[in-house]
């Protein structure tokens with residue numbers, strides 16, 4: 001995907017969540033992973049990229065087009081993308097099926113029949129067909145996250161943004177969800193994700209960006225960044241997270 | 245040990261009170277024939293209370309929703325105005341509001357329907373409390389739900405309609421039902437502007453027939469007959485809106 005981010009900043013009071021972040025990627029990158037310490041600004045950067053927030057300064061260009069600034073423009077932009085948060089994505093008063101169908105019908109203007117067929121198709125692909133009629137509270141964390149993922153990609157988003165999609169899950173459930181994400185990567189879906197799963201970032205991402213204190217510390221191909229980090233910060237971070 | 249002691253004391257006190265009341269009611273020498281000529285008045289009073297309450301219930305929900313909407317609109321003027329209205333109503337006695345509403349405000353615009361004014365004042369009073377309940381319900385919906393709705397591409401209105409309100413309704417049901425029961429009981433204050441509702445009829449019967457017990461006892465059952473169905477309905481709806489399973 002072609003991304004051009006220039007001097008992007010987003011501050012919350014005195015906290016510089018994203019602080020003069022710049023990055024340029026060309027079309028050869030299909031999957032981008034953001035890694036780094038907690039509080040480093042990954043979630044904020046994803047919200048900015050997804051049009052959920054507006055930067056204080058700086059610009060983002062996706063495929064050559066600058067992100068809109070107006071709320072209406074941003075909503076149109078969000079409709080084209082998909083977003084998955086760490087947890088609590090689903091609407092608890094709607095069944096798994098309704099969670100997927102509702103946006104297709106109300107946001108994308110599909111007929112109910114078409115939306116239901118699509119929901120069934122996506123959920124089957126994620127191995128969740130048996131759970132379509134259940135309420136979110138009846139699903140495990142991993143199942144909830146897979147249904148939420150199905151919802152975020154059912155309309156075939158141009159770009160899928162995943163914010164630590166497995167951080168709230170048990171190891172076994174992490175694997176369930178990562179399998180599905182990997183399958184999406186294989187299928188050519190454009191994805192930007194933040195993650196603490198270093199193995200996953202290394203094997204699936206075309207480009208890895210290390211983010212700390214709102215700034216880009218180091219970026220590069222997974223192989224290079226993980227095997228021979230250039231900066232001490234990255235080396236010590238990787239040392240810590242890979243130790244166990 | 246303390247728990248045991250408290251529950252024993254509470255049980256004894258309640259049981260004693262209950263028996264005493266039962267004994268007073270049962271041992272009274274009733275003369276139902278004394279109020280026989282007034283049964284019609286009593287029933288018409290009950291009917292008036294039912295009508296006033298039903299009308300005020302509907303109107304108070306409408307006004308309550310508007311007050312909540314005004315406060316959450318994000319626009320400064322309506323938000324401040326609604327806030328002032330709510331605080332003012334909640335900070336003054338209903339009795340005063342009824343008197344001022346009828347003798348000052350309604351009079352000055354030449355509106356003379358005691359029933360109508362009663363319904364409007366009662367509605368405004370109840371709406372102020374309802375709007376606080378509604379606002380609390382909406383604000384209790386977690387941030388993650390709003391954010392998910394935004395990420396999906398819902399407009400503000402769609403977020404309310406499909407995500408926030410359906411979840412908030414269940415949360416506000418019990419408190420709203422309580423407020424509806426209050427409204428029914430509060431309607432008894434309309435006697436000050438001579439609305440011939442249930443309590444007023446009883447008072448008049450008591451005055452005319454000198455039969456205190458016979459005049460007031462039906463009130464208990466009459467009001468309970470109105471409030472209990474609300475409590476049942478609320479419980480039924482709560483179960484219907486339950487989405488955990």
Ligand SMILES: Nc1ncnc2c1ncn2[C@@H]1O[C@H](COP(=O)(O)OP(=O)(O)O)[C@@H](O)[C@H]1O
Nearest residue numbers: 012015016017037038039040041042043044045
């Ligand atoms: N909505 C917000 N209001 C205030 N501070 C925030 C908000 N979102 C993030 N922050 C702060 O910004 C910094 C970066 O947070 P975040 O983007 O969540 O980092 P990460 O996802 O890498 O853990 C943190 O210090 C966090 O406390």
Ligand SMILES: [Mg+2]
Nearest residue numbers: 042043163164
């Ligand atoms: Mg985060």
